[in-house]
Each structure stands twice: as structure tokens, then as C-alpha cells.
Amino acid sequence: MTMDPESIRTGERVPHGGDPDQSLLDFSANTNPRTPDGVESVYAEALEASRRYPDDSYADFRDAAAAFVGCEPAQIIPTPGGLAAIRLAMELALEPGDDALVPAPSFGEYAREVHLQGATPQYIDADSLLEVETSLLESCALAVVCTPNNPTGAAAEPDALAAFAARCGDAETTLLVDEAFLGYTDLPSAAQLEHDHVIVARSLTKLFGLPGLRAGFAVARGDRRDDLEIARRAWSLGTPAARLGAYCLRQNAFVRETRERVTSERARVREALETECGFDVHPSEAPYLLCDVGERSVTEILASARDTGVVVRDATTFRGLESHIRVAIKDREANDQLLAALETAMDVSGGTSNSSGGAD
Structure with a gap:
């Protein structure tokens, strides 16, 4: 059991969420903002x-x-x-x-x-x-x-x-x-x-x-x-x-609380993204939402959100997605900052068309 040497030489890294800048509110990585006590x-x-x-x-x-x-x-x-x-x-x-x-x-x-x-x-x-x-x-x-x-x-x-x-x-x-x-x-x-x-x-x-x-x-x-x-x-x-x-x-109680919070916040955030931002949001059972932003520019939305201190995932790097972003579900206060950033980004981006995304 070993990796194929030729495949290693012709391989490449793939993009992921997560931003090293600690000053930014990171919605590009789908991790719990809380940890168990102790x-x-x-x-x-x-x-x-x-x-x-x-x-x-x-x-x-x-x-x-x-x-x-x-x-x-x-x-x-x-x-x-x-x-x-x-x-x-x-x-x-x-x-x-x-x-x-x-x-x-x-x-x-x-x-x-x-x-x-x-x-x-x-x-x-x-x-x-x-x-x-x-x-x-x-x-x-x-x-x-x-x-x-x-x-x-x-x-x-x-x-x-x-x-x-x-x-x-x-x-x-x-x-x-x-x-x-x-x-x-x-x-x-x-x-x-x-x-x-x-x-x-x-x-x-x-x-x-x-x-x-x-x-x-x-x-x-x-x-x-x-x-x-x-x-x-x-x-x-x-x-x-x-x-x-x-x-x-x-930590069973922590897991239960996390599931309840994510379920509630995911529904609230999804409704706001659809009604306030006009996104087509995929149904989800995960701590993130995939959003089709339509004819607006993904690049401009990402840049505008970042200018307000919020990072979201460029989902055009996933195979077959050309007009999508992905946002994590955090706690209520952070989610409100995300929604405010994306509403501002929609005002800035206008109706610019998206370019084709990556393969994975």
C-alpha cells in the first residue's frame, strides 16, 4: 500500500476554506465556534x-x-x-x-x-x-x-x-x-x-x-x-x-446544544439569505449553506464581504458550481454580522455575471 510516484509528480493541492487572518470573522471553514467546557x-x-x-x-x-x-x-x-x-x-x-x-x-x-x-x-x-x-x-x-x-x-x-x-x-x-x-x-x-x-x-x-x-x-x-x-x-x-x-x-450535553443551535440558526440564516439577499439556498442538514448567487459576481461578493471583516467560501472551486458561495453557521451574533456583510455585498456587486469556477 503506497501512493503512485507518477501520480504524486502530476498531482496538485486543492482549495479549502479557512483563513489565517485572525482578525477576520471566518465563515469559509465549517467549524463550531464553541468548544466544550474543560x-x-x-x-x-x-x-x-x-x-x-x-x-x-x-x-x-x-x-x-x-x-x-x-x-x-x-x-x-x-x-x-x-x-x-x-x-x-x-x-x-x-x-x-x-x-x-x-x-x-x-x-x-x-x-x-x-x-x-x-x-x-x-x-x-x-x-x-x-x-x-x-x-x-x-x-x-x-x-x-x-x-x-x-x-x-x-x-x-x-x-x-x-x-x-x-x-x-x-x-x-x-x-x-x-x-x-x-x-x-x-x-x-x-x-x-x-x-x-x-x-x-x-x-x-x-x-x-x-x-x-x-x-x-x-x-x-x-x-x-x-x-x-x-x-x-x-x-x-x-x-x-x-x-x-x-x-x-x-460531552453529550454539548453535542445536543450544538445540534439545536445549528438547526435553529441554519433555518433563520437561510430565510434571510433568500429574502434579503435573493440567493437560492440549498436545503442542508450540515453546519453550512450552499448559496447560488445568480448573475451577481462571486468575486465581488467575496471581496466586499472581506472588506467588512467577513470571509465566506468561494464555492466555484467545487466541481460543477459556477455561481455559488458557501457560508458556515456560527452563533447568532456572528451570523448577524455575516448577513449584514452579505447584504452590503449585494448592494456593491450589482448584477455582474460570474465566471466559470474550478474543477473541485
Whole structure:
């Protein structure tokens, strides 16, 4: 299991949200503006414990993660963030020359990671991915599902996902389910599906407002679980990430409050974006909203919002989106600043047409 050298030489980075300027209010990255009470003291204790190597068994982290998604602790594979779980799964499932079914528009790293393995992404509309039949799956070594999808916010219906997983099994296709934002919903994890060909990737740092910590995990069963466990790097989580991750995953009240706040604010912000800004806003079950700004210039909207101290995501960099921005859902005060900035931006941008966006 190794990346294809030629694919590395011809590969490239992909754009993401997030702005390093701490003076700006950042709505381009979909992270919780709040963290659970007590994380500072947990981190301080973990920092002192970092004078030694981590315990590579990660027993406490596995216990907390398993309880959170509803599986056995042995199924948990600790990784430094959800993207590390995605790469590990693709290293296991793909070889040069393989095809992988990838949703679009969706997270640009899927196609990049497929390319790095020397494989080829076969794009399919994200909204119709779960309708793909066995005949198409038989030509693909891997299929990727993102739920809720980034950037659209649509979540996979559990029965439809289970049926799709069964067809992947019939086709002997590995199914990778990226649940980076599923913690914002009450939907069950695909970790509860009893299929050995399903691998789940989770990122817990978005929900708990600690994206710089780099903590996540994969979930698998059977031989794939064994292969992932053997292939993961030794000490794959630093001590602070492991201890804070385990602590956060047990903060049930914080998770409930976050879900309620995001649900309420998402509905309020969506209505304002539609009525006050005239955007066509996609329905979402995630902590972000994808907005079609129509004939107005995305570039001008982004620049105007930034002039007021607010950063939003240029969604034209997602495959197939040419007139879109994506905005995160924060707390009420911050969301009000976002809405004010975008209303001002709409006055400034006028009706200028958009140019074509990027590929991913």
C-alpha cells in the first residue's frame, strides 16, 4: 500500500476554506465556534503527559469513539483527522489503474486522494449517487459517500445508504462513508452497518471546535479492520489529540446544544439569505449553506464581504458550481454580522455575471 510516484509528480493541492487572518470573522471553514467546557485543563494535563510517547493502544479514545458512533471499540482506528482516515482507506482499497466512484460536487480531496493512488475518479452527481446500480459499481474498486455532503449539506437517507452499501457488497466494491459532519445530525452512523466492505471516516474536531488538533478515526470490520490497524502509523494520535478527543466525545450535553443551535440558526440564516439577499439556498442538514448567487459576481461578493471583516467560501472551486458561495453557521451574533456583510455585498456587486469556477 503506497501512493503512485507518477501520480504524486502530476498531482496538485486543492482549495479549502479557512483563513489565517485572525482578525477576520471566518465563515469559509465549517467549524463550531464553541468548544466544550474543560478542554483547557484536559489539554494542560495531556501536554505534561506528552513527555512520553502516546500509548499506541489508544484504549480510552477507542472506547469513547465507539460509544459515540455505536460500534465495538476494536473497530475504531485512530487517525490524525478525518482526512487521514480517508487516505488510509484509499491506500487499502485502490491500486494504480483502478476506478473510484466519487460524488460531485463534493469534497475536493476525494479526487485528489484517488489520483495519488494512481486510480481514476469517476464522477457522479452527488444527489443521485445512492441510486447507482450494481452493474456500474462492478467496474469500481471504491465508492465514496459524503454525508452530509460538502458543500451541499444533503444527508444520505439511512435506508437508501444501507441499500447502496448492500449493492457495493454484491459488486465487491469497498464503500467509504465520510461522516465528517454527521455529528451535527441525529442520523445513525454507517459504522452500525454490518458489512465488512464498509469503511467509515470521522472527523471529531469540526463538531468540537478544535480543527487544529487533528483528531479523527476510521471504523471498519473484518479483514479491512485488521488491514487498517496494521497499516496505520505508530502513535497515530498525539497525546493531546487522543485525550481531548476522548473527553469531547463524551460531552453529550454539548453535542445536543450544538445540534439545536445549528438547526435553529441554519433555518433563520437561510430565510434571510433568500429574502434579503435573493440567493437560492440549498436545503442542508450540515453546519453550512450552499448559496447560488445568480448573475451577481462571486468575486465581488467575496471581496466586499472581506472588506467588512467577513470571509465566506468561494464555492466555484467545487466541481460543477459556477455561481455559488458557501457560508458556515456560527452563533447568532456572528451570523448577524455575516448577513449584514452579505447584504452590503449585494448592494456593491450589482448584477455582474460570474465566471466559470474550478474543477473541485
